[in-house]
Amino acid sequence: MNMERGDAPARYRWDLTAIYATEEEFMADCRRAEEATAALGAMKDTLTASAEALLDGLCRATAAERVLEKLYEYAMLSSDLDKGDNGAEARLARVTDLLDAHRAATYFVAPAVQAIDEGVLEGFYRDAPALAAYRRTLTLIRREIPHMLTGEGEKLLAELSPVFGSQKRTHAVFANADLSFGTVKGEGGETVPLTSATYVPLLMSSDRRVRRSAFRTLYKTYRQFGNTFASLLASRVKEKVTLSKLRRFPDSLTASVFADEVTPEVYMTLIKTVREGLLPLFDYYDLKREVLGLSHLHLYDVYAPLSGEAAGSYTYDEAVKEVLAAVRILGEDYHSTLKDGLTKRGWVDVYPGRGKRSGAYSAGAYDTEPYMLLNFMGKLDDVSTLAHEAGHSMHTHYANSANPPQDASYTIFVAEVASTVNELLFTRRRLRLAESTEERLALLNQLMETYKGTLYRQTMFAEFELKMHRLCEAGEPLTQEVLCREYYALVKDYFGPRVTVDEDIAMEWMRIPHFYNCFYVYKYATCISAASAIVKRLETEGEEYLAHYLDFLRAGGSRSPLESLKLAGIDMTDPAVIRAAIDDFAEAVAEFRRLYREARDEK
Ligand SMILES: [Zn+2]
The missing domain is CATH 1.20.140.70 (Oligopeptidase f, N-terminal domain)
Structure with a gap:
């Protein structure tokens, strides 16, 4: 269909x-x-x-x-x-x-x-x-x-600006076009070309041989170019550190979060709190090992799926109904505006088509509707994506309606909050209503994956970035050896004592283009934390809290992101916000394990 x-x-x-x-x-x-x-x-x-x-x-x-x-x-x-x-x-x-x-x-x-x-x-x-x-x-x-800068300084920097950050383009060209990773044997023994695009899907194979082979084959290539990747990344870090110094910032972290109107304290609180909350993550890996029936969980096993796809598929009209029901908690105005947008005002281009861009996004100008592009195929994921993009579009709608154009657009730091709130509202509602264990497990799996990928993994990346920049600021050269050593130590910390941390993973930093953006990915982790805390309050405090959340949506760009979040009662320097997400993750892991064992014992 x-x-x-x-x-x-x-x-x-x-x-x-x-x-x-x-x-x-x-x-x-x-x-x-x-x-x-x-x-x-x-x-x-x-x-x-x-x-x-x-x-x-x-x-x-x-x-x-x-x-x-x-x-x-x-x-x-x-x-x-x-x-x-x-x-x-x-x-x-x-x-x-x-x-x-x-x-x-x-x-x-x-x-x-x-x-x-x-x-x-x-x-x-x-x-x-x-x-x-x-x-x-x-x-x-x-x-x-x-x-x-004074005098000619600014002019000089402006002239040079096209070359700043060019390491990222070089990395993309090298890793995605020039490098060849060879082939691996797929699940049916067929030959599959290994590329940056096929790597993760291969790691999600339920056949361990395929996963291991993809993992090892990929890093065999990276290993040959370690010095080149180290040189590229070191040059980007050095550039950022130097520019920050030229602009009289105490360090490059402060310079980077200054651009977000955020403080280093927010960054450090995130890292510290997530580190203190690693036990549920270790517990998740234990669960993964149990469900996959393995004696040891290797790093090439961590993407293997824990549950099949949820049974049942949705028509787009059903998806709309699901999403609208999930956002009822956001009040009449929110609900009816979104309903109009989805059913009468043509906000969504729903289906995939020839030549149409893949993926999904929400985009709206001040003088247009907040449009969404989808490639809807009727899966649970697609409904969740609609909920997510609708969150962006409604944030844009409120921000545009409540502010003059110069104050309307909200910043990246808060951009994923409203979308994640909707995604969580949708998943939590389905969890309450799901009749089959199969659907419950699929939903819990989706929830766990989101927290693992967005909260934990991005914070690990954030910590690696901090480490690199600090080393560079201390005058230590970022060689391949140093980068691999630091990265490996972090992976060990984040995967815990019971996962077998394969040595090849020390090279993973070579694959991550985000490191060239410098101090960007922490925003994914702070956004999901804020969203998690907001959902908790919406569900427990009701109407009274809702007004604060809507104030946040209406704030748009009229105040700093930290002040906007304060309107919703969220203080990003308070570890409790991060802990809300950690607790939610821990609950999902416990619930998955309970349901999984119950179903297993019944068989
Ligand atoms: Zn988004």
Whole structure:
């Protein structure tokens, strides 16, 4: 019953004419964006001459960005529907050019705003009360002041910026295109090419021989290029450490979380609390060993599935009903807005189709609906994905409705909170209603995998990043030997005393592209923790707490992510938030074990 996009009724497809009905409308907005950029560019020497000029400039900037955002949204969505559509590709290229031109023409804004004397700016706020609407925008630009370089410094860094972080591209090209990992024998003895894309699916095989062979074969190749990978990663870390020092941050962790408007304390609390909560993870691996019937659990066993896929499949309409029922707890307004979005306003492009982008996402501009792209196949996972993406879209909906455009978009640090809340609400509701043990086990398995992959694994990565940057800051060269040693020690800590930690895993850091982003992945772990704590409170405190959660959604980008979360009663420096996720994970492990043994004993 897998439906193809082309055969699906219109209500299951995006109608992008709601954004631009005709090509002429699209082109007209392109011209508007160009004019707005030019008008703003013309204010280069006058932007901060008076309160009125500054207000005028900021209004123009916002207006230009608003149109550009809408243009980009339209171009991206239409191109994602059909990667073979040349017209869509041309529109995307056109908008990318407009964005580049806008960036270049308005490069002067931040330095000009940073150059305003504090007293003068206070005077501006008095002279033009409407300027208060841009207080957050101005504050965000001006908080960089202590970290700006003087003289030619900024110009130099700007010129060099295209090469910063280029190690990540090199890593991607090398690991995904140049390296060849050979082949392994699949479950039926067939030859399967081993690539970065087939590796994890092979590790999920229920045939241990396949898993072991994929694991060993992959690292055989990595082993030959260890010095190259070490050199690439060391160079990226060194670059980040140096830039942080140049910008007068005490260290690169502080510099990185500064960009998120977060404190190093949040980062350290996460690592410390997760480390204190490793026992449930060891318990999970014990469970895995028991269910797989192995005497020793090796690292190539940890992706092997614990339960089959849940029986039963869903039509999309059933999935919508499931998700709507799961978010009832979020109140009437949330429920009815989402219902409208899913059933009347065309938020979702549901089915896979020829040329359509794979995966799932939610994306919305200030002046469009918060669209979702799915590739719905009717599995439990697909329903969970709908719940997740609906969480993003509703967050965007509330943030856009409650704020002016300059304050609407929320940051990456909180971006996965609302989506994970919905995902957890969906899973927990299904768990309560599931009639078969099979479905329960599948749901619990999904829940455990989410916590293992998002909370524990990302925190281990976060700890490795911290270690690398600290070593570099202490002047220690990050050689292959050092990186393998540190990584292996961490894996041992995180897998515990009863898992056989194969030596090859010391090279795993070579595979992880996220390490080139520097201090990024901890956000996955903090988001799931916040979501877990929120779900607990929604379920126990009801209506009274709900209002706080909705305030968080409405905050958008109007305050810092930590302050926004405080609206929902979540303090990211409080270990209790992280512990909520650890406890939830521990409960899932215990419940899985109980159900599994019960079913086994009945047989
Ligand atoms: Zn997401």
